[in-house]
Amino acid sequence: MVALLEELGENLRLARLRRRLSTVQVAERAGMGRSTLLKIERGHPGVGMGQYLSVLKVYGLEHDVLLLAKDDVFGRKLQDAQLSVPQRAPKRKKTPGISGRQE
Numbered sequence: 001m002v003a004l005l006e007e008l009g010e011n012l013r014l015a016r017l018r019r020r021l022s023t024v025q026v027a028e029r030a031g032m033g034r035s036t037l038l039k040i041e042r043g044h045p046g047v048g049m050g051q052y053l054s055v056l057k058v059y060g061l062e063h064d065v066l067l068l069a070k071d072d073v074f075g076r077k078l079q080d081a082q083l084s085v086p087q088r089a090p091k092r093k094k095t096p097g098i099s100g101r102q103e
Helices: 002-018 023-030 034-042 049-058 062-067 073-081
Strands: none
Touching (some): 002 034, 023 049
């Protein structure tokens, strides 16, 4: 997973450089600090998806996020095979008067 985030971060860094924008300019336009933008460009896993989207919007690439999981080949195969997911077991009923807490 980290390698994918690092590749995404590198792609975003290259998009910034192609547009000849500084990290300060992009961070301000995206409404974040420069340190957060640098984390994004390094593929830090702790950065939220919304922040990635904010950077994509600055570059005019926000609709690219819709390409994620667009062609779910495996899911379609499961659907076509009409495989069903086993249902969960019913929840146990609580016995009145027993809370499991010690007083």
